[in-house]
Amino acid sequence: MRTEAAELVFDEATKVYPGRESAAVDHLSLTVPAGEICVLVGPSGGGKTTALKLVNRLIPLTSGDIRIDGTSILEQDVVELRRSIGYVIQQVGLFPHMTVEGNIGTVPRLYRRPRSWIKARSAELLELVGLDPSYAKRFPAQLSGGERQRVGLARALAANPPLMLMDEPFGAIDPIVRARLQDEFLRLQKEIRKTVVFVTHDVDEAIKVGDRIAILREGGRLAQYDTPQQILEHPADEFVAEFVGRDRALKALALRTLGELELSPATEDGLPRLPADTSLRDALALLVAERRNALLVIGADGAPLGVATREDLLA
Ligand SMILES: Nc1ncnc2c1ncn2[C@@H]1O[C@H](COP(=O)(O)OP(=O)(O)OP(=O)(O)O)[C@@H](O)[C@H]1O
Ligand SMILES: [Mg+2]
Structure with missing residues (x-):
């Protein structure tokens, strides 16, 4: 592999x-x-x-x-x-008669991986996709739509x-x-x-x-x-x-962050404060909601980095 x-x-x-x-x-x-x-x-x-x-x-x-x-x-x-090639198909397509673990083990079984290996790999993948290990023994019909899609993803990842x-x-x-x-x-x-x-x-x-x-x-x-x-x-x-x-x-705007702007020095007090990793779209939404024209950008340590105005966001 x-x-x-x-x-x-x-x-x-x-x-x-x-x-x-x-x-x-x-x-x-x-x-x-x-x-x-x-x-x-x-x-x-x-x-x-x-x-x-x-x-x-x-x-x-x-x-x-x-x-x-x-x-x-x-x-x-x-x-x-x-x-x-890992393949996640439209509509998931889990095998209904197999448990979650059985589904995840589909390709590893073809490679004749031992049972213990498949069990361990399945537990690891369940964790990776954010499902509790106890799901291994459930059948697809006992899962929500979102959970089924996660199992579909885990199955596609099984053979790495x-x-x-x-x-x-x-x-x-x-x-x-x-x-x-x-x-x-x-x-x-x-x-x-x-x-x-x-x-x-x-x-x-x-x-x-x-x-x-x-x-x-x-x-x-x-x-x-x-x-x-x-x-x-x-x-x-x-x-x-x-x-x-x-x-x-x-x-x-959603793809750029405040940290990427050229900021002006902070002179005004009482501006709304937003972290530098906030998207320009979220920052603009805040300015519109609060009827403000400028905000203070702060760094990860909470220190002020500078001021961004509406015009800066939209430039
Ligand atoms: N087996 C097939 N035989 C003949 N035509 C087909 C076959 N499968 C798909 N098509 C046709 O090929 C074109 C592309 O289909 P395809 O399934 O790739 O579209 P898609 O972009 O995935 O659509 P969707 O967003 O609805 O899933 C369509 O006109 C479809 O009718
Ligand atoms: Mg399609």
Whole structure:
């Protein structure tokens, strides 16, 4: 088993389903650097799931190539290939007749790992995704939707794959649990540094979790591939601008913090105080709510760093 993160390259990858005139994925070219999260977003039917399934060869490429650490997927044994890729499918897809531990152990069992190893690995992964070890003996029907999605994530991580494909892993979950799962996933990613392709419908989720975002338009054509900041501040065209939303300027504010501003010296007393790691969006919300024009930025040690005005936030 390889364990390090792998670079993933789509090279003019194209899929035309049999009997269909137009492509589902059309000459898709992009590189996901090792250890980064690439989020695929786009309209329903835009080819996101198809793009993922091409990578682990659940469906064959019509033309073009996909390479993992420089090796074409076509040159790899398909069984080995799939085992080396963690796959979280749309709607989780846990095996209902197996316990949580049984589900997590699916791939390690294929590698003939001993029972004790699987038990220990399962306990470790449950902890990693924030579930109590006692969940190991439960069945999927005895879990909430959010818990099932965590087990799905733990199962995909079980063989420590260098590459993870995640198809709307947090779809169909209420916004609060969803935000928590996103936070946990980002914390986890800091530790394990996988290369991840993450599909979502939700632009805000894409901005939050993506190191880079690939926006697919209808017909599986790449509209833009860039950092969240670049996409929000410099959308490539009308389609991208429309897709990320009219409030993209506000969304962009969420990506910057007070600490990144050039502050002026503190002269006024009684200003609202906010830590330097507060996002500009949250800072602006506070100024609007409190009908103030300026705030005092404070460092981690509580010492004042300087003053930021509304104009500074919006510049
Ligand atoms: N097995 C198939 N045979 C023929 N056409 C298919 C098949 N699977 C998907 N398609 C078509 O390919 C296109 C892309 O589908 P895909 O599932 O990749 O979209 P998606 O971006 O994942 O959509 P969603 O956001 O709704 O999940 C759609 O037009 C779909 O109807
Ligand atoms: Mg899909």
